[in-house]
Amino acid sequence: MKKVSIWDVVKKSGLSLVTVSKVLNNSPTVRESNRQKVLQAIQELDYRPNAAARNLARGSTGLIGLTLITLQDSVFDGIVHAVNEALEENGYFLALNVCSSPDGGLKPTNFLFQEDRVDGIIVLSPMEEEQYVLELKRKKIPFVIIDNQIEKTNATTVNVDNYIGGYEATKHLIGLGHTRIAHVSGPELFLSARERRRGFEAAMAEAGLSPLAVACTEFNIRSGFDVAKEWLRSGIVPTAVFAGEDGLALGVMDAFRDEGYRIPRDLSIVGYDDQVFAADIHPRLTTVRQPMEQMGQQAVRLLLKLIDGSLKRNTSVCLKPELIVRESTSPYSPTP
Structure with a gap:
């Protein structure tokens, strides 16, 4: 059986995609008669909007970018997995960019830094932080930095103490x-x-x-x-x-x-x-x-607040690390 799409709702209701999108987003600017047509079409078709449809409805790409310098690090790997899971829960997809060049990968061709390619960016442990901040602010792309290098950076950050x-x-x-x-x-x-x-x-x-x-x-x-x-x-x-x-x-x-x-x-x-x-x-x-999982989750939480406009100023989150005692340490014993 063919899965019902937002376009089926458009056809069934006889209204435009814009109107259907507004109804899905509970916009108050839709005429009540048109709202009822859309709601009736949704009910008759048993339509359930997926993440892509919700993104289309809110006029976004549905993509969040994450840029980092290497994948050969299990801490980075843990953070990326936590980010991916948190984004999936919120109907977003992750676009990953590994920047191994000396300039940290900040190039005009970097697809993450082009307008309308992504809804926001998470920058993980950047090498050229000032360049990233200037470029992203200039292009008005919402972003969060995990593990920033500049102590008083002009950005929203997530760090470990x-x-x-x-x-x-x-x-x-x-x-x-x-x-x-x-x-x-x-x-x-x-x-x-x-x-x-x-x-x-x-x-x-x-x-x-x-x-x-x-x-x-x-x-x-x-x-x-x-x-x-x-x-x-x-x-x-x-x-x-x-x-x-x-x-x-x-x-x-x-x-x-x-x-x-x-x-x-x-x-x-x-x-x-x-x-x-x-x-x-x-x-x-x-x-x-x-705390890799918390780092990823907090970065996504802050970024989504920046995207929806509920976070207006730079915010810094600082998480606590944990000492794990194993067998490589023992009480001092003078050599006989």
Whole structure:
């Protein structure tokens, strides 16, 4: 049996698509006699508007764009899935754009940034945030940034309290009796990396301790390995490390094990993000979990409010991370 469409209602009622759309949207500008014709046609046809019809009725594309720099990150993957589910619940479809170019993918040909292509855009951890904000505001495209890099950005944002995450990770190590604690951080470009480091430094200062070493590098396993090897070559031997990302933590673990150290007996380590591998490696990694599902849901909630006009000014949502204690940390034990 053929599925009834909005066009069948148009034909049955003898009225225009615009009039049918207005009735579906409960517009007060429709003549009562015409409203009754449309409602009668809907009843006789047993018409149930799908998402595409609702979008057509409200004069929108029904698409929400999401732009990000990589898919090779399980946190990003979790956020994208949460966004997709929340959009489906609200009758929207997701258009994904992966921008791996040095300029963050902001090009005139980027289909997400063309007027009338999408109803709104979610920008995930942008590299060139100022360009994005200027372009999207110029084109009057509603947008929300997840994990922004500029502290006082002129946009609606969803972030995690990375300061608290870094603070709690470091307090955990201090609470286990460690005092020779080092930190390996991600690139200064990322506000999240800067905030995690700030939390680390605050916890150390509060305990009357000085960081044994602090390094800034790229977010990947190899960088963590190289930093730890350089520490060991220089005679810097911490009993604990807070790594600002799980890949960095894994690299540090590999470097120390390569030199004969045992984890967590000789070195305790905390990562950040709770990537999918964190619970699978040996020993399982103590880390700070990002609330991926909430991040995606909150971004969609705010964006839809911007689209329907109920949110008039920039809003910032800051979510709490969660320390997940596993087997890569243990109480400090002096080497015999």
